Amino acid sequence: MGMSLQNGGRGYMAEINVTPFVDVMLVLLIIFMVTAPMLTQGVDVDLPKTRSVRTLPAGSDHLVLTVNKDGGIFLDEYNVPFEDLRQHLTNLVVNQNKQLYLRADKDVPYGIVVKVMGEIKSVGIEKLGIVAESSEQDAAQQAQQGKKPQN
16 A cells, blocks of 8 residues: 655545455465365265265254275374274264264274274264265266266
């Protein structure tokens, strides 16, 4: 913001130079446009495929518990050690009355998935959604009918 004298130095000019402000705002806009897609990416999991699949609800009233192929457990995008899973589920799901969905990589041993589901049940969560992808055959049929496949 600069001030300049007008009329040969007798008074101040009351105009604001908005060019630097616009420049800063455009740079911030570009930064947010580049970083926003990176913030929404979750944990990379190769989901098992099944015939009937519905999309996850878009609201914020649910959490997704992910088990990746290495056995790592993530609550939404945050890594949670198995020892702390019960506490996190109690605080974030039970106390806040949210719905929980389980995403497990298709290469995760069945024993690990059962162990995680046992922790979920021990906390008192009765309703658990399971996340999967639609099979290629089902996706091809939906494409022929003009429908978009659901994940």
